[in-house]
Amino acid sequence: MAFALLLALLVAAAPAQAREALSVRWEPRVVRQGDVAMVFVTGLPDAKAVEGSLAGQPLTFFPYGDGYAALAGIDLEARPGMATWRVGVMDARDRPLKASGRLQIRARKFPVQRLTLPREMVELDAPTLQRVEEESKRLRTLYATITPERHWRGRFAKPVGVPDAGEGFGARRIINGQPRAPHAGLDYSADAGTPVVGANAGHVALVAEYFFPGRLVVLDHGLGLYTLYFHLERADVSDGDRVERGQIIGRVGASGRATGPHLHFAAHLRQTRIDPALLLQLRLPE
Template sequence: MSEGRAGAVAFALVLLTSSPTFADPASVTWHPAKPRTGDVAWVHVKNVTEAATVEGSVDGRPLTFFPYGGGHAALFGIDLDAKPGSYAWRVGVVEKGQEPQTAQGALRVQRRQFSVERLSLPKGMVDLDPETERRANDESKRLATVYRLITPERLWRGKFTKPVGMVGEGTGFGARRVINGQPRSPHGGSDYSAPRGTPVVAANGGRVALVADFFFPGRLVIVDHGLGLYTLYFHLDTIVVAEAQRVERGQPLGTVGATGRATGPHLHFGAQMRAARVDPATLLGLGFLD
């Protein structure tokens, strides 16, 4: 990781008043300073109390803050197809008995280079008949509905962990796929190859938002971690949890399989942050969650 990627950029908030009776102004720090498409970035607001009201947005999309590290923090997901460039952000703080403070700036998103993968699959798994196409479209809409639901509380604690043990890595996040010679949608997660029946566990605490058997992802579990963050577990062979069930980090969800459109046993592990498709590896690397 380069210094630019690992670094942070900080801003001081300014008071919306000239009164001299306030404590040190709050500060805003973004990590990393130069995120890439597909990353989960996070912002830390310091020199504020846990009782403070903190709100903000990036490119008009709301940030949901939670108490952290003597201040407040929020996650921001950058979709894998987001355009590189500057994204305007704003953060506001209100402390009881004090005047509001605000800061604004630009988050500079860098272009990320994704690999290209060429696959050969049975024709019936690529060129869908009308009935199967309707099914797949309906299932896609159902997934989108799940990702739009924002649980207002943080359900995860501590670091995120890999959902499978020591296994091989398959198709990477964001890979541009060419299936039977036809360009298809980019790969929205990371694939981990493992023998059928290998245990799959929750990457962190949350609530099971969906258990289903869909055409493309096969048997699946989606875990809601709160504040718009979800993790996805596709192509499962067996499932041992139910919808609305609370799960903890490392708790079994099911086992690796090859259901849905799959070339062999593997786990497709994905993440969504407020409907942005983000690299689950960036969740695993968020050390601030300790």
């Protein structure tokens, strides 16, 4: 692709033919806060292992074509500038091959949302605050759990069949006049009871009712990728269930901290908060 960045691996110990054959390609070559990209390593189809990182965050590779690929996430609050990436390959002869480079991260202008909510949903008493902290910790622990298999295949599906394109990712929220954490998902306006479908194949990692998200479902798509579905009226799946792309997993509601019926749809790559709208746009391998 025209926007792809093709970089030759710098391998001091490898023979010349290996140096010429092996390459690393980023798509796109310039990313923004909240973006999701793909990195391709090609030229060594018999490699025994491929690993890497971007800005110190691990990349989890899977076989693809004549090489390997990985999703790379840029957190919505990532520092703009140049981020260092590295890739390490163990070839068929147990020779370690290494490469590194830099990827440009650009700042992204996010909207500002001003909301007015009941005081008890914003100024939390001690027991509620403890509950919220425990629930947040459980979610962070979940996102750090890496399933080694890739369950997702191909493009991701929109989770609700409504014209609304979703809005609010990265919004700097001011609630009752006080700045709060940025909004880490897309909000889809939909009537209560509207079916919600899984964006891709995976396993149900969590069904719960939490203070802020309300009734929720989290899908584990493997290799550190999770999608989240908040404020549900009900969940139609249980922990551990296998889910296919487009399968109904629940219904739109207004549970938790919500001003009305809608779906909050979010995506995490490990603990990195990525824009789910961009995940839906990716042309991903089957």
